[in-house]
Amino acid sequence: MPFDHNDHYHRLLLRRLPPHCAAALDVGCGTGRFALRLAHLGMEVDAIDPSEDAITEARERSDRMGGGRSPRFQHADMTEVELPQARYDFISCLAGIHHMPFDTVAALRDALAPGGVLVILGCYPEKTRLDWAWSLAAVPVNAVARAAVAARERVRTDSAATRRGEVKAPVRQPVMPLAEIRREAAVLLPGCTIRRLLFWRYLLVFRNHG
Template sequence: MPTVPSSPIAAKLPARTAAVWAALDPLVGAGAPLRVLDVGGGSGMFAVPLARLGHTVTVVDPSADALATLHRRADNDGVGAQVVGVQGDGDLLHEVLADDGGYDLALCHWVLEVVDDPAATLREIAGALRPGGQVSLAAANRAGAVLARAVAGHPVEALAVQQDRDTAPGRLARRRFTPEALLALVDGAGLTPGAWRGVSVVADLLEAASGADPDAVQNLELALAEISPYREVAAGLHLLATRP
């Protein structure tokens, strides 16, 4: 079972991200400062806390508005000098990064669902890592999305998600991944995957529960994140992968 993140910053973040932070904590919680690349990191939900831990973070995002929010948040937290925002797309990192190939850690959280080519994006991220560098990969889980729609009373949408169809033409279609599909992408990018875990096994379900103890929710998330059958029905999937 993953342990509760030791970083006081991580401990204050939403319980739904507890499993991700628990996986990252051994890398970012202590030791030498890292060069971190956050692809699609937008307004800095991960970038700013990592900067507060002493790391330097480059965020690549296509949205100018999100990057403006990132800079405001970083400045307000006193880490503006450690956070760099670059407008660009994840599948063209080699065009927007001045020093491609030297990052210790890359984040790709909830990005592969919406990019044009997930395989190309992950290959670009792998190329931006130094040998031995790692990527933290989080993506929507198809099984979790099916159950969430069914429980919410939308069986037609649930079946469409299970069959990988979109029931709302014209709306931005979001991919959902099975663990096998995510691992295949990692392998295709030349990365070596670690164990995968579920993200938000119960946190989203308990979010509206009256009186739910946040610490108890986090502890339950961490207890369920890496064991079957619970991880298979989580809202998201997460793994760390290493560039050989």
């Protein structure tokens, strides 16, 4: 299996969970890896993705893992879903916001319960010298990480990932520059923080203080 940049940041995102988190939403859940991690922490999890194949794989993965709670996986387009107001203590979106209009974050904001947290692991295109500097810094680290994952998978020859092909979520290249993301987020998610991450990602964190 290749080194997965989104999976690499799961622990970073989980550190943003608010205390006593009971209900979570994972937007663009793909094959369900992060949604399952949330569910195994004991919370109720809704997970949606526009790819029917990805949702099928997510449900099968949940069945194979068993134990604990299972996320409620839904095949749906986030832009066509009416989310319940003030429902979720935690909302995550991993490498998915660039698949939809950025102002979709307003619906996610409104679905947060008081004290709830929205985390977006986003992608952005290289447009500036600083963007390219971060990109170049990521290349050697990425190569080492990929080699380590490949070596581990060669050892785990009996793993399910080796025995069967895994569905891949649809890929779309990001087009919204990081500077524009910062401007839009400042209006739609006042008080949010955005910082660059290695591996061509940024982390946006917004807390509902209402």
